[in-house]
Amino acid sequence: MLTLFNRPQFHLLKHYIIYIATRLISRIFVTRSREPFASLLLYHAFKWSVVSPVLHVYLQGRIYGAEQVPRQGPLIVASNHASDFDPPIVSNCLQRPVAFMAKEELFRIPILKQAIKLYGAYPVKRGAADRSAIRAALDCLSEGWAVGVFLEGTRTIDARINNPKLGAALIAAKAQVPLLPVSLWGTQAIFQKGSPIPQPVPVTVRIGKLIDPPTSTTREVLEAVTQKCTAAIHALHDMGR
Numbered sequence: 001m002l003t004l005f006n007r008p009q010f011h012l013l014k015h016y017i018i019y020i021a022t023r024l025i026s027r028i029f030v031t032r033s034r035e036p037f038a039s040l041l042l043y044h045a046f047k048w049s050v051v052s053p054v055l056h057v058y059l060q061g062r063i064y065g066a067e068q069v070p071r072q073g074p075l076i077v078a079s080n081h082a083s084d085f086d087p088p089i090v091s092n093c094l095q096r097p098v099a100f101m102a103k104e105e106l107f108r109i110p111i112l113k114q115a116i117k118l119y120g121a122y123p124v125k126r127g128a129a130d131r132s133a134i135r136a137a138l139d140c141l142s143e144g145w146a147v148g149v150f151l152e153g154t155r156t157i158d159a160r161i162n163n164p165k166l167g168a169a170l171i172a173a174k175a176q177v178p179l180l181p182v183s184l185w186g187t188q189a190i191f192q193k194g195s196p197i198p199q200p201v202p203v204t205v206r207i208g209k210l211i212d213p214p215t216s217t218t219r220e221v222l223e224a225v226t227q228k229c230t231a232a233i234h235a236l237h238d239m240g241r
């Protein structure tokens with residue numbers, strides 16, 4: 001038995017295993033090109049047990065342009081917004097976790113606070129320009145997250161972006177990361193007036209091409225990039241089902 005453990009082949013195998021283990025640990029805990037490992041586990045567990053079955057079976061979901069999504073690295077995901085279902089749908093279709101802003105009140109609930117933080121959510125004060133939310137988004141990007149921003153800042157009844165805000169472009173400019181336009185079609189009909197039950201309506205998600213970050217934080221440049229994102233999302237949305 002001792003001679004077996006002294007064989008050169010065994011020592012080579014041992015060093016190879018140590019090398020592989022070191023690389024894996026480095027990728028999980030040291031590098032910042034991916035989200036935290038625990039968040040990835042939670043994302044995949046929630047995706048395959050809940051979100052994906054609901055999207056593909058109940059909502060007859062279709063996804064176009066998934067090949068446009070960078071699989072790792074910081075990214076701003078800019079989209080329209082018409083339903084509370086939008087954040088998990090977007091994250092599901094991008095095949096990677098997406099950190100979205102969440103109401104500050106949710107972070108005061110003990111168990112829920114830990115769960116949504118692990119899933120990538122960060123707090124925002126409703127009805128106020130919250131600099132802390134921008135800082136939180138920048139922190140997520142520095143850790144390799146994709147950060148989701150709804151250009152309108154709130155839900156719209158027709159899923160169109162009528163009054164785009166400059167937040168997504170500002171964050172992209174500060175972090176110098178690209179923006180990915182995403183169109184959600186049909187989600188405005190998931191919840192209908194008078195019914196608390198989600199409706200089995202067809203939903204389509206279209207993912208566009210990456211848009212370079214603004215070259216500066218001047219209002220003129222931010223507005224130009226924001227309009228480019230809005231036009232890209234509307235063009236995808238106009239393609240319909």
